[in-house]
Amino acid sequence: xxxxxxxxxxxPGAAIALERHPGVTFxxxxxxGRIAPHLLEHPALLTxxxxxHTDAVVEMRDKPSQALRRGRGSSMWLAxxxxxxxxxxxxxxxxxxxxxxxxxxxxxxxxxxxxRPAIAGQWPTLTGACIVLDLGANIGAxxxxxxxxxxxxxxxARAVLHIERPRVGLLNIGVEEIKGIEEVKQAHAWLxxxxxxxxxIGFVEGDQIGQGIADVIVVEGFAGNIALKTAEGTAKQMAxxxxxxxxxxxxxxxxxxxxxxxxxxxxxxxxxxxxxGGPFLGLNGxxxxxxxxxDALGFASAIEVGYDMAESRVVERLASDLDALHGKLGEPxxxxxxx
Amino acid sequence: xxxxxxxxxxxPGAAIALERHPGVTFxxxxxxGRIAPHLLEHPALLTxxxxxHTDAVVEMRDKPSQALRRGRGSSMWLAxxxxxxxxxxxxxxxxxxxxxxxxxxxxxxxxxxxxRPAIAGQWPTLTGACIVLDLGANIGAxxxxxxxxxxxxxxxARAVLHIERPRVGLLNIGVEEIKGIEEVKQAHAWLxxxxxxxxxIGFVEGDQIGQGIADVIVVEGFAGNIALKTAEGTAKQMAxxxxxxxxxxxxxxxxxxxxxxxxxxxxxxxxxxxxxGGPFLGLNGxxxxxxxxxDALGFASAIEVGYDMAESRVVERLASDLDALHGKLGEPxxxxxxx
Numbered sequence: 001x002x003x004x005x006x007x008x009x010x011x012p013g014a015a016i017a018l019e020r021h022p023g024v025t026f027x028x029x030x031x032x033g034r035i036a037p038h039l040l041e042h043p044a045l046l047t048x049x050x051x052x053h054t055d056a057v058v059e060m061r062d063k064p065s066q067a068l069r070r071g072r073g074s075s076m077w078l079a080x081x082x083x084x085x086x087x088x089x090x091x092x093x094x095x096x097x098x099x100x101x102x103x104x105x106x107x108x109x110x111x112x113x114x115x116r117p118a119i120a121g122q123w124p125t126l127t128g129a130c131i132v133l134d135l136g137a138n139i140g141a142x143x144x145x146x147x148x149x150x151x152x153x154x155x156x157a158r159a160v161l162h163i164e165r166p167r168v169g170l171l172n173i174g175v176e177e178i179k180g181i182e183e184v185k186q187a188h189a190w191l192x193x194x195x196x197x198x199x200x201i202g203f204v205e206g207d208q209i210g211q212g213i214a215d216v217i218v219v220e221g222f223a224g225n226i227a228l229k230t231a232e233g234t235a236k237q238m239a240x241x242x243x244x245x246x247x248x249x250x251x252x253x254x255x256x257x258x259x260x261x262x263x264x265x266x267x268x269x270x271x272x273x274x275x276x277g278g279p280f281l282g283l284n285g286x287x288x289x290x291x292x293x294x295d296a297l298g299f300a301s302a303i304e305v306g307y308d309m310a311e312s313r314v315v316e317r318l319a320s321d322l323d324a325l326h327g328k329l330g331e332p333x334x335x336x337x338x339x
Numbered sequence: 340x341x342x343x344x345x346x347x348x349x350x351p352g353a354a355i356a357l358e359r360h361p362g363v364t365f366x367x368x369x370x371x372g373r374i375a376p377h378l379l380e381h382p383a384l385l386t387x388x389x390x391x392h393t394d395a396v397v398e399m400r401d402k403p404s405q406a407l408r409r410g411r412g413s414s415m416w417l418a419x420x421x422x423x424x425x426x427x428x429x430x431x432x433x434x435x436x437x438x439x440x441x442x443x444x445x446x447x448x449x450x451x452x453x454x455r456p457a458i459a460g461q462w463p464t465l466t467g468a469c470i471v472l473d474l475g476a477n478i479g480a481x482x483x484x485x486x487x488x489x490x491x492x493x494x495x496a497r498a499v500l501h502i503e504r505p506r507v508g509l510l511n512i513g514v515e516e517i518k519g520i521e522e523v524k525q526a527h528a529w530l531x532x533x534x535x536x537x538x539x540i541g542f543v544e545g546d547q548i549g550q551g552i553a554d555v556i557v558v559e560g561f562a563g564n565i566a567l568k569t570a571e572g573t574a575k576q577m578a579x580x581x582x583x584x585x586x587x588x589x590x591x592x593x594x595x596x597x598x599x600x601x602x603x604x605x606x607x608x609x610x611x612x613x614x615x616g617g618p619f620l621g622l623n624g625x626x627x628x629x630x631x632x633x634d635a636l637g638f639a640s641a642i643e644v645g646y647d648m649a650e651s652r653v654v655e656r657l658a659s660d661l662d663a664l665h666g667k668l669g670e671p672x673x674x675x676x677x678x
Contacts (some may be wrong), residue, residue: 125576126576126579126580136512136513139512139520171565173475173478173560173561173564173565173568174475174564174568181478181561205565205568206564206565206566206567206568206569206570206571206572207568207569207571207572207575208572209569209572210569210572210573210575210576211572211576219565221512222512222520222562223561223562223565223566225512225513225545226510226512226544226545226558226562226565226566227545227562227565227566227569228545229512229513229544229545229546230545230546230548230549230566230569230570230573231545231569231570231572231573232545232546233545233546233547233548233549233550233570234549234569234570234573234574234577235573235577236546236549237464237465237549237550238573238574238577238578238581238609239577240465241465241605241608241609242577242581242605244601244605245598245601245602245604245605246598246601246602247601248600248601248604249598249600249601251597251598251600252597252598252600252601254594254597255593255594255595255596255597255598255599256594256598257594258590258591258593258594258597259584259585259588259590259591259594259595259598260594261587261588261590261591262583262584262585262586262587262588262591263584263585265584265587266580266581266583266584269580270577270580
């Protein structure tokens, strides 16, 4: 069990998830001596959990390549392997992102025709939430990969947002006639022309993500990661300013007290724990990355994402969608490898 | 005169700028019949302005290539040409961004060794403001171009933020050992190793921009534009939520009334008009793009950016900085062209 707090967050997080979905059972991978005391505090969870003990851990500072070489037998490895073996429907980890990605890719293997799995995430919008991908599994993306991301994101939107035919937008910039966005333009043409199980709405700019203009936003991983982090930073910056505005004088403090109900709702809306849980999409199995610094409630959200994805049989559905896409793009799937 | 409102914004904007800097004189390019009535409302400005009449305009919908072909003699062209001829110290336009960029590049020409001018902008932070570039003049950037952006942004920070040795950060993503950021890594190595007139602080992630961790943030134009737009969108989204939180009940409305002073300060802090005015950097002359939808106060901010840059002789200083950089990178400047 990874993350900043290990079992102290993961176990109570699982307990919250169990309250929401009483039919779930849990495999808890890690140091039994550290897990058990927390588990004893949650009797209901205790009866529905099995601890798979291991001393081996992937450290937060390990590089993905080190984790792959030395991490076999670690809690992370065993948890991912349990999904591959069909012993678990999905894996959730708050540990080392790069290591989890590398292990998930190696053990679960990419779907046929998928070169690059993506990391997706939920993004709070004025109207609810949308899915954004890729958030940094890879840098850059070909037109075909962007088209694949569209279907991968749509599969997640179906599972998590419960929208059967999600509106999908392609993140682009507004400047005309400049070099270098050939991939984005080509993906745009493909998504527009082909009959796919999505409602493709065209190009979207960065300021439209939060408006809820689309259910799925597709972008290559460098810009996607920067967009996500920038939005998080801006939200924090604004929250600091709002706090300052509401504490600068006695009158402001009284005002904040009077408005506390609305302000609490605002805080809840922005609560990153509600949107925690980023799946790796494009693999033959479900692996969810939880933020390393989240708490039990946040970890429960990440479990919820995995639960919804497993429930909606996202992998099977996505496999058939991708098959149809590759047929339309006329690309020999085999030639693209599944390394 | 371009932008959504033309002379109705540009002329009163110039009047505000003149109040701040009484020594400035203005060349106003456009339709005299439309400009003159506005000018008559500002007697002080009238005595320090000259209208250069032209009927030809670059339309907001014109593509840059069309603007270059048909736009000679337009107000935009003549204004840029005035800078080239030394008749003006800088040009500010609220018109078509792509056209302005194309004309500025063609007429002012890039500095020796600069392949790609960049668009820079001011970004409000918790501690004041920082400069971010490239905001979309080009997609992608080589390591050498990123290093050039660092110096270009530093020159602007010196002029506009009045910081002699700006802290410069390179925008990157936190995921280790992934492909495709060779350019960013190489630029990082160069900036770290070479003695340059900046305080290079290393990699910065998207959530650190608004914290004011650096005075200059360097990124290629696609991700830079997306970051900017995403931050703008997030700020608007949060503002909508705050408004909602402070109007949902009578108590909240009274609270907002009591906190109005702080809330007004908050609004002022976020006011995009204060940060309006994005220069094209890397050209032999100063050209500033104002937001097309801004008002007089916003246009005055854009003039202020040009004024500060001209005052600090940013072009001359930057030319010598770039010269030093190219010497250190050991690249033959001539070979890189200045198309």
